[in-house]
Amino acid sequence: MPIALQKEAASFDSLYPLEKASPRLARLKAYLEPMPREKLRRLAIAAQELTVRHFGRTMRLFAPLYLSNECVNICQYCGFSRTNRLERITLSPEEVEKEARYLTKQGFRHLLLVSGEHPKKVSVEYLIECVERLRPFVPEISLEVAPLDTCDYARLVQAGLDGMVIYQETYDPESYACWHVAGPKRDFLYRLLAPVRAYEAGIRRIGIGALFGLTPWQEEALRLGRHLDALLRQCWKAFLTVSFPRIRPSAGNFVAPFPLADRDLIQLVIAFRLSFPQVGLVLSTRETPALRDALAPVGITMMSAGSRTDPGGYTGAGLRTVPIRPAPTAPAKRETREQFAIADDRSPEEVAARLQELGYDPVWKDWERCTS
Ligand code: SF4
Incomplete structure (x- = not known):
């Protein structure tokens, strides 16, 4: 039976049993142990060599394009959570195209369409329309939206979708139930099996991840590694x-119960690189320029x-409200539509220039797609 259908009476442990894990997982565990600075420095050098051997001195660049901040779920850590007060908006396909054209003018050829989970406002038909509209001028399109059925992923592939990203947030079922208070996202297993459903539908670029800060980081990293290994x-x-991703400030003012320190994030990246040399590792603008x-x-x-x-954040597309000028003595209060605050606000050109200074070629398009 395809694993995507094995949901009944399943759990993370039964779907991905520890005893079936490859030796990669034991290596990951060892690299996640506390270690002296000098050992971490030596591992960093090994990780750098391995990355260059597998990927060259290149860095692929992409941009998220937020379609909607409307969401039916209550996730305690997220700015888009249903109970947070913020201006809600779903861009029309025309407005999505406007944002995408702006990003392609900036040089981007890979766009990640991101959205809150709202089955009516962000329906499969809407997503297909957005993908079809962008397909003629965006060479690589990925989606980070609610988990879908296999048949819906297949329709999106037909429309021109290349990749999908879905974060489990936490692989600990108890913690998952605690942070996801209401809404369809409470279905842990439906989310967990989304990458396999997407694969069965023909998607060949699949991204996973955990939101660090919800649980102790080493335990979460090992469960993430187990999923990746399988x-x-x-x-x-x-x-x-x-x-x-680490938890960032957002509407709702959620405070991470298990914050991941900068040094631990560095060790985490090194540990995954050394354990999974062929896997792509992704970093967002949640992190500061210095750490990136x-x-x-x-x-x-x-x-x-x-x-x-925020939807419309690049061009102002879909802006419905006129910002009210604050009284001279009142603190400026910005109406937010953001999911979270970013920490690296450098322009794409500035990021590309900095990468070149560091000896890396910024790559705006993944040429693997053209040759595969
Ligand atoms: S994490 Fe996703 S599902 Fe949860 S509130 Fe935010 S946008 Fe909605």
């Missing part, structure tokens, strides 16, 4: 990527740049 076997024709510059050489292969996390 996907490398189940989805062997796909190119897999992993992300390590430091992480780029030790294993990151793909990063976003110049990002906005």
